[in-house]
Ligand SMILES: *[C@@H]1O[C@H](CO)[C@@H](O)[C@H](O)[C@H]1NC(C)=O
Ligand SMILES: *[C@@H]1O[C@H](CO)[C@@H](O)[C@H](O)[C@H]1NC(C)=O
């Protein structure tokens with residue numbers, strides 16, 4: 001009793017908006033309904049939520065339809081109406097069922113295994129004796145389920161598959177893979193039927209024996225190619241070109257087996273075979289039947305290879321090319337009936353196609369690409385980022401103005417002059433970097449202007465690198481001031497070296513990066529105006545210099561602080577000790593702050609990023625400018641003095 005009450009509460013409280021929970025509610029209700037008298041005939045008019053009803057199929061078909069009430073209206077949940085039976089499936093050749101001497105079969109237990117047995121007796125050569133009636137049957141949910149089961153038991157029973165059998169099998173599968181059936185798959189009670197079909201076709205094709213001549217069986221919604229090859233072949237391609245629906249455009253998919261791979265794994269003179277099957281509609285069918293949230297955006301390609309071959313490259317043309325956001329290469333996990341990213345790796349992507357390398361196995365035989373889930377950027381984040389960048393830009397402008405005001409007063413000694421050159425350049429480069437960062441974020445829209453995006457990425461890369469190189473310059477300057485007691489170099493030479501380091505090195509790195517990766521379209525990432533990671537690892541041209549500078553600066557600052565402590569203890573007349581300690585501390589804080597900011601920045605771009613990471617990144621980002629203002633100008637006693645003087 002209590003259990004029933006709980007069950008009831010559960011059903012009642014479940015949010016019925018989501019299809020999955022809706023269906024769960026339906027299956028719970030089914031038990032209640034089937035316990036009572038079937039209330040067929042009342043599946044119309046108003047209804048109370050979570051009520052359900054069952055209706056018989058139209059005359060001439062068997063099975064029933066189940067409806068569930070949602071928002072005062074009946075919605076069909078399952079449909080098992082079918083016209084195909086063990087009686088009529090062989091009807092075409094007028095060899096009636098009853099004359100067959102075997103287990104007596106009545107209409108209700110006309111299970112597909114019995115049919116398969118019959119098939120083996122009637123047309124074992126080519127399985128052709130059921131094709132006519134299947135092709136003439138309407139593509140209603142019950143028939144689809146019936147054919148799926150039949151194909152499943154055929155593939156479980158037959159181990160010697162030749163081209164003729166594969167042809168018939170392909171025609172039967174093609175009938176239910178027709179794009180007009182996609183919505184009907186959703187009503188089949190067995191949620192796994194799409195997956196079962198895929199698995200059956202794959203295991204059937206696994207037993208396909210390929211002789212010398214290649215196999216090419218092309219139907220509209222399933223296309224099989226098979227061939228044999230040996231070690232000496234320069235590699236093989238299977239190229240499929242199919243329509244996802246009657247009116248749609250042709251979409252291509254390509255399987256590439258590289259010659260190098262063959263040479264590596266195959267012993268000489270051994271021939272092996274490879275079979276590949278392309279399905280243009282199966283992605284949508286799996287989506288409709290398994291209630292996966294994801295959308296397949298290419299052909300589904302099955303690859304059946306000798307075990308020795310570990311990987312293949314797959315090129316998927318995108319069905320929907322409108323958005324440039326990131327696709328995912330996936331394999332169908334045949335045990336868990338879901339798409340899984342483990343089996344594949346994305347090699348290259350643009351708005352037209354994606355290239356994946358995948359490892360075919362018994363577990364993962366079929367592959368495709370998924371449309372990236374639409375990443376809607378959180379409005380909070382946009383706020384924080386823009387406010388943060390705004391604060392940073394304002395702080396830097398103030399900092400530069402202060403420096404301009406007090407420049408003459410605070411740059412009287414050589415070391416102070418060079419130090420302020422560093423501060424001004426750090427502030428200026430960070431300001432430019434922030435500005436270009438804003439520009440780049442505006443350019444990171446789906447239909448972006450490629451060359452503008454390249455330019456923005458170049459400048460963001462260059463200026464952020466420049467910030468770090470100027471910090472390095474500042475640290476080295478202190479090192480020079482402390483460790484080299486006799487200042488022998490003239491001021492102009494020192495200043496020139498600082499500029500060479502602060503702008504020259506970043507320029508060289510940024511130019512080499514763009515020159516090396518842009519010709520191969522490996523400079524930009526697909527979803528934003530920033531350095532690519534997945535394909536060319538261009539981002540390393542930012543990360544490695546930055547991390548190196550952070551380490552060098554921390555070491556330098558430690559050295560400097562140790563040295564000045566000794567100096568102040570030993571010789572209290574050392575004139576600039578306190579100033580140097582202050583600058584050292586400044587660098588000691590600023591370097592990790594900037595490094596840390598970019599650590600979080602990287603986490604947000606590489607990991608897809610949680611909201612918290614993004615927020616930390618944006619906050620730190622805005623603090624950079626503020627910190628440079630506070631520590632570099634406002635807290636400097638000389639600057640304050642000069643300011644009050646004015
Ligand atoms: C797919 O099904 C529709 C509707 O049943 C039919 O008109 C069409 O000819 C079929 N397409 C193919 C290629 O068999
Ligand atoms: C495979 O495709 C490449 C281009 O992608 C082509 O150059 C080559 O000739 C093809 N090989 C075969 C055997 O079709």
Ligand SMILES: *[C@@H]1O[C@H](CO)[C@@H](O)[C@H](O)[C@H]1NC(C)=O
Pocket residue numbers: 244245246247248249319
């Ligand atoms: C057919 O496929 C195209 C994409 O190739 C799609 O835009 C169109 O809406 C589809 N048509 C139907 C009737 O499903």
Ligand SMILES: *[C@@H]1O[C@H](CO)[C@@H](O)[C@H](O)[C@H]1NC(C)=O
Pocket residue numbers: 293
């Ligand atoms: C499916 O997508 C919706 C939003 O579109 C999301 O709320 C839900 O969590 C997703 N479900 C699964 C199983 O991913």
